[in-house]
Amino acid sequence: MTALVALTGGIASGKSSAARRFSQLGIRVTDADEVAAEVLAAGSPALDQLCDVFGQAVLTPSGDYNRKAMRELVFGDERALQQLNAIVHPAVRERTQALLAEPHDKPYQIWSIPLLLETGQQGIPDRIVVVDLPEALQIQRVIARDHVTEASARRTLSAQASRKARLAVADYVIHNDSSLEALDSQVDYLHQTLMDDFT
Structure with missing residues:
Protein backbone atom coordinates (compact mmCIF):
# COMPACT_ATOMS: atom_id res chain seq x y z
CA MET A 1 0.00 0.00 0.00
CA VAL A 29 1.36 14.13 -7.22
CA THR A 30 -2.42 14.42 -7.08
CA ASP A 31 -3.29 18.12 -7.01
CA ALA A 32 -6.61 19.08 -5.39
CA ASP A 33 -6.86 22.25 -7.51
CA GLU A 34 -6.41 20.25 -10.73
CA VAL A 35 -9.01 17.72 -9.57
CA ALA A 36 -11.42 20.58 -8.83
CA ALA A 37 -10.83 22.00 -12.32
CA GLU A 38 -11.56 18.58 -13.82
CA VAL A 39 -14.71 18.14 -11.70
CA LEU A 40 -15.92 21.62 -12.77
CA ALA A 41 -15.15 21.22 -16.47
CA ALA A 42 -17.75 22.50 -18.94
CA GLY A 43 -20.75 20.16 -19.04
CA SER A 44 -19.84 18.35 -15.82
CA PRO A 45 -22.59 17.37 -13.35
CA ALA A 46 -21.03 19.56 -10.63
CA LEU A 47 -20.97 22.64 -12.87
CA ASP A 48 -24.58 21.98 -13.94
CA GLN A 49 -25.54 21.87 -10.24
CA LEU A 50 -23.78 25.18 -9.60
CA CYS A 51 -25.72 26.74 -12.47
CA ASP A 52 -28.99 25.41 -11.01
CA VAL A 53 -28.20 27.05 -7.65
CA PHE A 54 -26.39 30.24 -8.65
CA GLY A 55 -27.49 30.86 -12.24
CA GLN A 56 -25.51 31.49 -15.41
CA ALA A 57 -23.30 34.06 -13.64
CA VAL A 58 -20.93 31.22 -12.69
CA LEU A 59 -20.11 30.59 -16.37
CA THR A 60 -17.76 32.40 -18.71
CA PRO A 61 -19.14 33.41 -22.13
CA SER A 62 -17.64 30.18 -23.52
CA GLY A 63 -19.46 28.04 -20.94
CA ASP A 64 -16.51 27.31 -18.64
CA TYR A 65 -16.50 27.69 -14.86
CA ASN A 66 -15.94 31.32 -13.88
CA ARG A 67 -13.95 30.98 -10.65
CA LYS A 68 -13.61 34.75 -10.17
CA ALA A 69 -17.36 35.36 -10.47
CA MET A 70 -18.06 32.48 -8.09
CA ARG A 71 -15.60 33.88 -5.54
CA GLU A 72 -17.40 37.23 -5.64
CA LEU A 73 -20.79 35.55 -5.26
CA VAL A 74 -19.83 33.69 -2.09
CA PHE A 75 -17.53 36.28 -0.51
CA GLY A 76 -19.01 37.27 2.83
CA ASP A 77 -22.08 35.08 2.25
CA GLU A 78 -21.80 32.05 4.53
CA ARG A 79 -24.91 30.34 3.15
CA ALA A 80 -23.74 30.68 -0.46
CA LEU A 81 -20.30 29.36 0.48
CA GLN A 82 -21.90 26.34 2.16
CA GLN A 83 -23.98 25.68 -0.95
CA LEU A 84 -20.87 25.87 -3.13
CA ASN A 85 -18.91 23.54 -0.85
CA ALA A 86 -21.81 21.05 -0.62
CA ILE A 87 -21.68 20.64 -4.41
CA VAL A 88 -17.95 20.83 -5.11
CA HIS A 89 -16.30 19.09 -2.14
CA PRO A 90 -18.05 15.68 -2.44
CA ALA A 91 -17.33 15.56 -6.19
CA VAL A 92 -13.68 16.47 -5.63
CA ARG A 93 -13.31 13.92 -2.83
CA GLU A 94 -14.79 11.12 -4.92
CA ARG A 95 -12.48 11.85 -7.86
CA THR A 96 -9.47 12.31 -5.56
CA GLN A 97 -10.08 8.97 -3.84
CA ALA A 98 -10.20 7.25 -7.23
CA LEU A 99 -6.89 8.83 -8.29
CA LEU A 100 -5.14 8.09 -4.98
CA ALA A 101 -6.25 4.45 -5.15
CA GLU A 102 -4.47 3.86 -8.47
CA PRO A 103 -1.32 1.68 -8.14
CA HIS A 104 1.97 3.55 -7.74
CA ASP A 105 5.45 2.01 -7.80
Whole structure:
Protein backbone atom coordinates (compact mmCIF):
# COMPACT_ATOMS: atom_id res chain seq x y z
CA MET A 1 0.00 0.00 0.00
CA THR A 2 1.42 3.37 -1.04
CA ALA A 3 1.58 5.80 1.87
CA LEU A 4 -0.26 9.10 1.48
CA VAL A 5 1.59 12.33 2.24
CA ALA A 6 -0.42 15.55 2.22
CA LEU A 7 1.34 18.70 1.05
CA THR A 8 -0.35 21.88 2.23
CA GLY A 9 0.27 25.55 2.96
CA GLY A 10 -1.38 28.93 2.63
CA ILE A 11 -1.80 30.97 -0.53
CA ALA A 12 1.52 31.77 -2.30
CA SER A 13 3.44 29.61 0.17
CA GLY A 14 5.20 27.63 -2.55
CA LYS A 15 3.14 24.42 -2.58
CA SER A 16 3.20 24.23 -6.35
CA SER A 17 6.98 24.57 -6.46
CA ALA A 18 7.37 21.84 -3.83
CA ALA A 19 4.90 19.60 -5.68
CA ARG A 20 6.82 20.14 -8.95
CA ARG A 21 10.02 19.00 -7.26
CA PHE A 22 8.40 15.87 -5.82
CA SER A 23 7.12 15.08 -9.31
CA GLN A 24 10.62 15.53 -10.76
CA LEU A 25 11.83 12.98 -8.21
CA GLY A 26 9.38 10.43 -9.64
CA ILE A 27 6.69 10.76 -6.99
CA ARG A 28 3.08 10.86 -8.13
CA VAL A 29 1.36 14.13 -7.22
CA THR A 30 -2.42 14.42 -7.08
CA ASP A 31 -3.29 18.12 -7.01
CA ALA A 32 -6.61 19.08 -5.39
CA ASP A 33 -6.86 22.25 -7.51
CA GLU A 34 -6.41 20.25 -10.73
CA VAL A 35 -9.01 17.72 -9.57
CA ALA A 36 -11.42 20.58 -8.83
CA ALA A 37 -10.83 22.00 -12.32
CA GLU A 38 -11.56 18.58 -13.82
CA VAL A 39 -14.71 18.14 -11.70
CA LEU A 40 -15.92 21.62 -12.77
CA ALA A 41 -15.15 21.22 -16.47
CA ALA A 42 -17.75 22.50 -18.94
CA GLY A 43 -20.75 20.16 -19.04
CA SER A 44 -19.84 18.35 -15.82
CA PRO A 45 -22.59 17.37 -13.35
CA ALA A 46 -21.03 19.56 -10.63
CA LEU A 47 -20.97 22.64 -12.87
CA ASP A 48 -24.58 21.98 -13.94
CA GLN A 49 -25.54 21.87 -10.24
CA LEU A 50 -23.78 25.18 -9.60
CA CYS A 51 -25.72 26.74 -12.47
CA ASP A 52 -28.99 25.41 -11.01
CA VAL A 53 -28.20 27.05 -7.65
CA PHE A 54 -26.39 30.24 -8.65
CA GLY A 55 -27.49 30.86 -12.24
CA GLN A 56 -25.51 31.49 -15.41
CA ALA A 57 -23.30 34.06 -13.64
CA VAL A 58 -20.93 31.22 -12.69
CA LEU A 59 -20.11 30.59 -16.37
CA THR A 60 -17.76 32.40 -18.71
CA PRO A 61 -19.14 33.41 -22.13
CA SER A 62 -17.64 30.18 -23.52
CA GLY A 63 -19.46 28.04 -20.94
CA ASP A 64 -16.51 27.31 -18.64
CA TYR A 65 -16.50 27.69 -14.86
CA ASN A 66 -15.94 31.32 -13.88
CA ARG A 67 -13.95 30.98 -10.65
CA LYS A 68 -13.61 34.75 -10.17
CA ALA A 69 -17.36 35.36 -10.47
CA MET A 70 -18.06 32.48 -8.09
CA ARG A 71 -15.60 33.88 -5.54
CA GLU A 72 -17.40 37.23 -5.64
CA LEU A 73 -20.79 35.55 -5.26
CA VAL A 74 -19.83 33.69 -2.09
CA PHE A 75 -17.53 36.28 -0.51
CA GLY A 76 -19.01 37.27 2.83
CA ASP A 77 -22.08 35.08 2.25
CA GLU A 78 -21.80 32.05 4.53
CA ARG A 79 -24.91 30.34 3.15
CA ALA A 80 -23.74 30.68 -0.46
CA LEU A 81 -20.30 29.36 0.48
CA GLN A 82 -21.90 26.34 2.16
CA GLN A 83 -23.98 25.68 -0.95
CA LEU A 84 -20.87 25.87 -3.13
CA ASN A 85 -18.91 23.54 -0.85
CA ALA A 86 -21.81 21.05 -0.62
CA ILE A 87 -21.68 20.64 -4.41
CA VAL A 88 -17.95 20.83 -5.11
CA HIS A 89 -16.30 19.09 -2.14
CA PRO A 90 -18.05 15.68 -2.44
CA ALA A 91 -17.33 15.56 -6.19
CA VAL A 92 -13.68 16.47 -5.63
CA ARG A 93 -13.31 13.92 -2.83
CA GLU A 94 -14.79 11.12 -4.92
CA ARG A 95 -12.48 11.85 -7.86
CA THR A 96 -9.47 12.31 -5.56
CA GLN A 97 -10.08 8.97 -3.84
CA ALA A 98 -10.20 7.25 -7.23
CA LEU A 99 -6.89 8.83 -8.29
CA LEU A 100 -5.14 8.09 -4.98
CA ALA A 101 -6.25 4.45 -5.15
CA GLU A 102 -4.47 3.86 -8.47
CA PRO A 103 -1.32 1.68 -8.14
CA HIS A 104 1.97 3.55 -7.74
CA ASP A 105 5.45 2.01 -7.80
CA LYS A 106 6.92 4.26 -5.09
CA PRO A 107 6.51 3.83 -1.31
CA TYR A 108 4.59 7.11 -1.00
CA GLN A 109 2.59 9.59 -3.06
CA ILE A 110 1.86 13.30 -2.63
CA TRP A 111 -1.61 14.79 -2.23
CA SER A 112 -1.27 18.52 -2.80
CA ILE A 113 -4.23 20.10 -0.98
CA PRO A 114 -4.32 23.78 0.04
CA LEU A 115 -7.48 23.43 2.15
CA LEU A 116 -6.53 20.32 4.12
CA LEU A 117 -7.50 21.80 7.49
CA GLU A 118 -10.35 23.91 6.18
CA THR A 119 -12.07 20.80 4.79
CA GLY A 120 -11.35 18.74 7.93
CA GLN A 121 -9.29 16.12 6.09
CA GLN A 122 -6.12 16.25 8.20
CA GLY A 123 -6.87 12.80 9.62
CA ILE A 124 -6.66 11.10 6.20
CA PRO A 125 -2.95 11.22 5.21
CA ASP A 126 -0.16 9.20 6.80
CA ARG A 127 2.04 12.32 7.03
CA ILE A 128 1.46 16.05 6.61
CA VAL A 129 4.04 18.37 5.04
CA VAL A 130 3.48 22.11 5.46
CA VAL A 131 5.17 24.65 3.21
CA ASP A 132 5.67 27.63 5.49
CA LEU A 133 6.90 31.23 5.34
CA PRO A 134 6.49 34.37 7.45
CA GLU A 135 3.14 36.10 6.95
CA ALA A 136 4.71 39.40 5.86
CA LEU A 137 6.59 37.64 3.05
CA GLN A 138 3.49 35.65 2.13
CA ILE A 139 1.50 38.88 1.73
CA GLN A 140 4.27 40.37 -0.45
CA ARG A 141 4.16 37.29 -2.69
CA VAL A 142 0.35 37.34 -2.98
CA ILE A 143 0.43 41.03 -3.99
CA ALA A 144 3.18 40.43 -6.57
CA ARG A 145 1.66 37.25 -7.99
CA ASP A 146 -2.03 38.19 -8.09
CA HIS A 147 -1.69 41.97 -8.57
CA VAL A 148 -4.00 42.71 -5.64
CA THR A 149 -3.95 45.25 -2.82
CA GLU A 150 -2.49 44.46 0.58
CA ALA A 151 -6.00 44.60 2.06
CA SER A 152 -7.20 42.01 -0.46
CA ALA A 153 -4.21 39.76 0.27
CA ARG A 154 -4.87 39.98 4.01
CA ARG A 155 -8.55 39.13 3.46
CA THR A 156 -7.57 36.00 1.55
CA LEU A 157 -5.15 34.95 4.29
CA SER A 158 -7.75 35.52 7.01
CA ALA A 159 -10.18 33.21 5.19
CA GLN A 160 -7.67 30.33 5.36
CA ALA A 161 -6.45 28.26 8.30
CA SER A 162 -3.90 30.15 10.36
CA ARG A 163 -0.18 29.55 10.08
CA LYS A 164 -0.21 28.38 13.70
CA ALA A 165 -2.98 25.82 13.01
CA ARG A 166 -1.14 24.39 9.99
CA LEU A 167 2.16 24.11 11.83
CA ALA A 168 0.38 22.36 14.72
CA VAL A 169 -0.57 19.42 12.46
CA ALA A 170 2.70 19.29 10.48
CA ASP A 171 4.90 16.20 10.57
CA TYR A 172 7.43 18.01 8.39
CA VAL A 173 7.90 21.69 7.51
CA ILE A 174 9.47 23.08 4.33
CA HIS A 175 10.66 26.65 4.93
CA ASN A 176 10.12 28.73 1.79
CA ASP A 177 11.57 32.07 2.85
CA SER A 178 14.61 31.90 0.60
CA SER A 179 15.38 30.76 -2.96
CA LEU A 180 13.82 28.11 -5.19
CA GLU A 181 17.10 26.19 -4.95
CA ALA A 182 16.78 26.13 -1.15
CA LEU A 183 13.21 24.84 -1.42
CA ASP A 184 14.26 22.12 -3.89
CA SER A 185 17.08 21.08 -1.55
CA GLN A 186 14.62 20.69 1.34
CA VAL A 187 12.26 18.63 -0.83
CA ASP A 188 15.16 16.40 -1.91
CA TYR A 189 16.10 15.78 1.73
CA LEU A 190 12.48 15.17 2.75
CA HIS A 191 12.01 12.78 -0.18
CA GLN A 192 14.84 10.61 1.11
CA THR A 193 13.40 10.75 4.63
CA LEU A 194 9.97 9.65 3.37
CA MET A 195 11.47 6.88 1.24
CA ASP A 196 13.25 5.59 4.36
CA ASP A 197 10.07 5.94 6.44
CA PHE A 198 7.89 3.88 4.12
CA THR A 199 10.27 1.16 2.93
